Amino acid sequence: MSQQRFTRRGTTKFFFLKDIVSKELIPIRPELGGTNGTDLSPAISDIEGFAVENTPIDTPDLATEFTGNIPGEDKADNSSLTFYEDKVDNALETLLAKGVEGYVVILRKGDIPASKSMDIFPVRVGSRSSTYTTASEPAKFKVSFNVTGKPVQDVAVPAAV
Template sequence: MPEQKRFMRRGVSKFLFLTTVADPETGPSRAELTSGIDLSDRISDVEGFALENSAIDTPDMGTDYTSSIPGEDKAENSALTFYEDKEDDSVETLLSKGAEGYLTILRKGDVPASKSLDLFPVRVGARSATYTVAAEPAKFRVSFNITGKPTLDAKIPAAAPGGGA
C-alpha cells in the first residue's frame, strides 16, 4: 500500500445542493455538479449524513452466544448548521421547509475520477434560527430527511474540457 496522505475535511470537502440528478445510482454528471449550489463556506456544523445498518440477532440453542447478521440499512436524519447572513437570505430560500434535492458531499474535494462522492436524496424537514446569548455568529439549522437510498463512494465526473474541475 502507498503511504497514507491524511487530511482535514475543513477546507477540502465540498457540500453542494443539487435540485436534480438524472441518475442518482451512479451520481451526478459534471453539468449537474456545476449547476449545484456550493454551501461549503456557509456551513458551521454537520450532523449525520451516514448510512447505518440495523443488525438482526440470530440466537440458536447450540450456544449461549447471540450472533447477528446484517439487517436493513437506514440513513439517520441529518442536519447542517449555517452562518446567517445579515442581508442575503438565499440559503434560507433554497432550503425552505419541504424543499427537495440532493445533498452532495465531495469528501476529498472536487477531484475528478476520485471515488469520494456521496449523494443523499433529501427533503428539508425544518429550518429554524438558533439563539444564544453567547458572543458568537448568528446561525440557523436545517434538518433533512433522507428520502431514498444514498449513493456512496461514487466516482466524481471528469472536468469539462478546458474548464478545469
C-alpha cells in the first residue's frame, strides 16, 4: 500500500466556531471564517486530546478463565489547546473565556475541499490559565475543553466559495 505521508505542522487546521447552523453539526464554508469562525492554527503551540476512546465492558463467564469484553461507551479524552500569548491583543482570551460554548473544528489533512478529514467537537471551555516558567520560551496560556456532545468525525471539508 502506497501512502503520501505528511506532518500536522503546516497542514492541519483548527477552528473555533461559535455556532453551526446544521443539525448534523457539519459546518458550511462561510461558518469557518468571518464573524462565526476563528482560525486558531497560527497561535497553537500544543494540542492534547480531541480523540474518542471506547471503554470496553468485561464479559466474564463460568466456562473459561479468560475474560473477554464488548464495546462499551464512547468518551472523548480530556482536551486542551496551548496558545502563544499576545502581549497587546487579548482576542483569543476573550473568545475562549471560561464557560464559552462552541465547536472545535479540525481539518486533519488541511483545507482540502471534499476530503473526508474534518472532525467537529462540541465543547465548553472548562478553564483558561496562563502558564508560567523561568525558561527562555514564549509566554503561553492553556485552554481546557469539556467535550459536551458526540463528536462528528470523518466528514467532508466544505467546498471553497
